Amino acid sequence: MSSTYGRFFQVTSWGESHGKAVGVVVDGCPAGLPLTEADIQTLLDRRKPGQNKYTTARKEGDEVQILSGTFEGKTTGTPISMVVFNQDQRSRDYSAIMDVYRPGHADYTFDAKYGFRDYRGGGRSSGRETIARVAAGAIAEKILGELGVTVRAYASRIGGIDASDTEAVQAFLDQKIAEQDSVGGIVECRITGVPAGLGDPVFEKLDANLAKAIMSIGAVKGVEIGDGFAVAEACGSENNDAFRYDEEGKICKKTNHAGGILGGMSDGSEIILRAAFKPTPSIAQPQETVNRATGENVEIQIKGRHDPIVVNRAVVVVESMAAITIVDALFANMHSNMDGILRYYR
Template sequence: MSSSFGTLLRITTFGESHGVGIGVIIDGCPAGLPITTEEIQVALDRRRPGQSDLTTPRKEADQVEVLSGVFRDETTGTPISLLIRNKDQASHDYSHIEHAYRPSHADYTYDVKYGRRDYRGGGRSSARETAARVAAGVVAGKLLAQYGVRAQSYVSQVGAIAVPVGYEQLDLGLIDSNLVRCPHPETAERMAELIRQTRDRHDTVGGLVTGVVQGVPVGLGEPVFDKLHAELGKAMLSINAVKGFEYGSGFAGTLLFGSEHNDAFYTDENGAVRTRTNHSGGIQGGISNGQDIYFRVAFKPVATILQAQATINDQGEEISLAGRGRHDPCVLPRAVPIVDAMTNLVLADMLLRARANKV
């Protein structure tokens, strides 16, 4: 089982949803990077369960412990080890699925692949693993900040309710001004109401998270297999419940002619090369071109619903199964810091690789 991600800046996550804890080892981070436990905790608090009535009521403080790699609030250049202990496991909520395969979960595939599975909350397949990624993403984000790069993401659609304008017309400072993490207040209210209605029906709903990266230097990304957009796509598609990724004009770009879609170059008043449009989403030939990078990540409705569904058990017998326990009616609000983290990890790794490409 591969639990590592990255090339020069490499992370390895460990732990299960209902085990002692989860954590991450970060290897390749340069020495001298300022980082505090409090900064990591802020990001974890954005992802943690039980933060509002729109999320799972599981109560986890998600307090991070820095075990190595940081001394006097600076990285030492050695592996950074971060641990988040589990506190509010309710493993009894999952006893009914010890031998049952939940629809659209990893129960069946894990069982066949490994010959066994941890049914308590999904074990390693649980979205709880992403807390470790969020912690690592803070370190990567601090590295990017040294170069003036900032990644942000927000909820741009829940069900059929979508933000009516692009990110350029939004105040991204409003992302955390509401429970949905949507910087368009009127739309956020409608999204929140839809999530509550869905929860009350014992159902779930999906949507889109939009990512935006500003201040990106030219030259991040490799020209063939490790294209920047390919690495971003891999990172996003590795997140639980993600079903799709598109950057720049995405699938909508297929409706344009080349004469409409091409981004024309010009030189601005400061002598910098710019493009008049940004259908490329800040990436051309797999390499950043200095424009804003923007992309969208599609999240499916959470698979666990508190309704009876037809399925089978590990003996192949047909059964009826209803979800139990504490689950998100919509994963989108808590997914925002996860998307931020994976974006930071990709770009920080690519930045280090770019620095190694030439003298």
């Protein structure tokens, strides 16, 4: 099972939804970066459950502990290990589904691959695994902040409604909760301050790695960069971004249909990506499934505490995975040409 992401800035996630803890090891962070548990906690607080009626009622403080890799408030250059202990597990909520596969979940595929599954909330397939990504993302964002790079994600659409129309969104969500249903949505992420030239022209394209990073988030079913799927209906004269010199004599673009990436490499303009999140599969409506123990077709109603929508808590996860990917690309780019190597060692 692959639980490591990145080449030069490596993130290894571990733990299960209803195990003792979840955590992450970050390897490749340079020494001397100011880092405290408070820095990590700020991002973790944005994804923790129980914050409003549109998130699961599971009560978790999600308090992080840094176990290694820092000394006197700064990183040491060694692996940074972090842990969040699970508090409110209530595994009994899942005992009724130990032999049935929940529609829309990874129950069946996990069982088909490994020959068993952790039915207590999905185990490694649970959204709680994203704690590791956010903790690592906090470190990545600290690094990017030192370089003047910012990563900002937000919900742009919820259930087909513009997220800025809060009254319409809340009314729609309330309706779906009453119907014991769930809702999907779109998270948009904008990355500014990225220098031109990050990424490779073939298998390590920046847009390909961003897509992989975002698609690795459990509920994501689609990723687009720049104009995305709309380019299929555009003409070259409409889609091409014209180059020009700005007032300071720097090369820039008049438009940004490409979303900040050309030929797999950053072009210096804002990187824009969007992630489509499916509706939360755990709904209380009756659903058809099978019982593997009896070999019967059965009906199931999911009980327990579940998010009617994951988009609001997933925003910081998208932001974190984007930040991790950009840091990894920055580190990879440090030895891409002789000038860079000579500048460092001379």
